Amino acid sequence: MLEVSGVDVSHGRAQVLFGVDLSVPAGSLVCVMGRNGVGKTTLLDTVMGTLTPRAGSVVLDGEDITRLPTHLRVRRGMAYVPQGHAAFPQLTVWENLQVALEATTHRDRSAVDDSLDVFPALRSFLKRPAGFLSGGQRQQLAIARALITRPRLLLLDEPTEGVQPSVIDEIENAVERLHGEAGMTVLLVEQYLDFALRLADSFIVLDAGEVVHSGTSADLHDEGVRRMLSV
Amino acid sequence: MEALANQLPIGLSIAAVLLLIALGLTFTFGQMGVINMAHGEFIMAGAYTAYLLQGWAGEQSFLLALPVAFAVAGLLGLLLEWALIRRFYGRPLDTLLLTWGVSLILQQLARDLFGAPNVQATAPGWLTGGIDLMGVRMPYNRLFILGLAVVCVVGVWWYLAKSPQGRRMRAVVQDRELAAYSGIATGRVDRFTFLLGSGLAGVAGVALTLVGPVGPGLGTFYIVDAFLVVVAGGLGQLRGAVIAAVALGMLNSFLEFWSDASLAKVLVFVVVIAFLQVRPQGMFVLRGRSLV
Incomplete structure (x- = not known):
């Protein structure tokens, strides 16, 4: 479904990614792993079009989207939950979902209900500004917002980071259900090894902007791979 | 005492004009961070636009001038955003220089097209005269400006709070x-936000033809005060802009009454600077948990 080939990406003058390849087959869950600052978020930003690579290409379903604006990638079925519980702070929970719905082409109101069914706890906060939610609640909102577009490919950047333990379980279960039952293709950035081990069909390990290992989750039990991830 | 009371409608209508101008600025400056000096133009x-329409269609064209001026100024704003400003987001000082240049060009353009001297658009007949309210003479033209500002504020509030486009903005x-x-x-x-903010400036321009002459320097006279309103009210805050506009407009006209125009201006500046020392973020601040 998604093919990233040989992308070089820079932040200003500092090059962050060096010839990164990534393949996400339809229906799979692929995990990007690596220590802090190795370029995991940069890779997702490139896939979503926030950053444009200097070389290489991003292809979605056979279409080269390397230079496509972000909102058009969303219309083609991609959804992104960026790092850090991103929500529009002064919009209410309901408005956060509504604004995403109004930007879709399907405008299907049942998408709001379906998203809220994933995180029913959000229903009691619908009128509250998102800025007043806790980190975990905001992260649930962020995932619900991403689901409004009914994506085929969901990108999650460290969804459980900085979230209280009770909510971590809910988020993990939700991702598991979306992938397992609904068959959604997922590209996940995660440092939390157990979660990745349990869910990922395959993974890549980034170090200093390069892919140093790629394989199936069985390899993650390998001592050498574990060492690449240890801080 | 009666002369003092008669300053009230003047102060209120100045406040209303400032509010109309500041409404547009809350969009482009308060929300998008662009210091648009060409807003005055x-x-x-x-x-x-109101003056020209009057030349073609007579003084009854006044009401028509409101939407037409909105469209003219709005399209100018949209063009400015599309051609220049969108390349300068996140660089407020550069937008200041850039739009100041555009402002000078537009003023010169107005001089070339309409001549340097001021022209006068006559207010329609139904806006001449006034009524006495509790001993205060309220001229119709100033009441109209006041009403216009109220309608625009309510409209903008509704648009931002309730409409899908406002939500997106x-x-x-x-x-x-x-x-x-x-x-x-x-x-x-972004383009649409600029169209809306600039269009409101156009509406303010039509309102100004009711109380004074039209000249190439018309905008520069109001632009600094309007920025003061936005800053004192709190960036991007509708109710802050309303209160600050009324406060500054009234202050200005009463100080003018007791002293003279330039001293009043100086005193208003002093008051605003003192206020911002106490509350640098303006009257109202956006608050949210763990968000700056």
Whole structure:
């Protein structure tokens, strides 16, 4: 479904990614792993079009989207939950979902209900500004917002980071259900090894902007791979 | 005492004009961070639009001038955003220089087209005269400006709070990247925000033809005060802009009454500077948990 080939990406003058390849087959869950600052978020930003690579290409379903604006990638079925519980702070929970719905082409109101069914706890906060939610609640909102577009490919950047333990379980279960039952293709950035081990069909390990290992989750039990991830 | 009371409608109508101008600025400056010095020239464009319409269609064209001026100034704003400003987001000082240049060009253009001397648009007959309210003479033209400002504020409030387009606009202002990730075409929203903010300046320009002459320097006269209103009210805050506009407008006209125009201006500046020392963030601040 998604093919990233040989992308070089820079932040200003500092090059962050060096010839990164990534393949996400339809229906799979692929995990990007690596220590802090190795370029995991940069890779997702490139896939979503926030950053444009200097070389290489991003292809979605056979279409080269390397230079496509972000909102058009969303219309083609991609959804992104960026790092850090991103929500529009002064919009209410309901408005956060509504604004995403109004930007879709399907405008299907049942998408709001379906998203809220994933995180029913959000229903009691619908009128509250998102800025007043806790980190975990905001992260649930962020995932619900991403689901409004009914994506085929969901990108999650460290969804459980900085979230209280009770909510971590809910988020993990939700991702598991979306992938397992609904068959959604997922590209996940995660440092939390157990979660990745349990869910990922395959993974890549980034170090200093390069892919140093790629394989199936069985390899993650390998001592050498574990060492690449240890801080 | 009666002369003092008669300052009331003057102060209120100045406040209303400031509010109309500041409404547009809350969009472009308060929400998008662009210091648009050419905003004043959109006022001028609105005023000249009213003047020209009057030349073609007589004084009954006044009401028609409001939407037409909105469209003219709005399209100028949209053009400015599309051609120049969108390349300068996140660089407020550069937008200041850039739009100041545009402002000078537009003023010169007005001089070339309409001549350097001021022209006068006559107010329609139904706006001459006034009524006495509790011993205060309220001229119709100033009451009309007041009403116009109220209608515009309510309209803008409704638009931002309730309409899908307004919701989208707030989303883009609060988090541009997240808005794009939510599928919003942020560039289009920016252009539309500029159209709206600039269009309101055009409406303010039409209102100004009721109380004074139209000249190439019309905008520069109001632009600094309007920026003061936005800063004192709290960036991007509608109710802050309303209160600050009324406070500054009244202060200005009463100080003018007791001293003279230039001293009043100085005193207003002093008051605003003192206020911002105490509350640098303006009257109202956006608050949210763990968010700056």
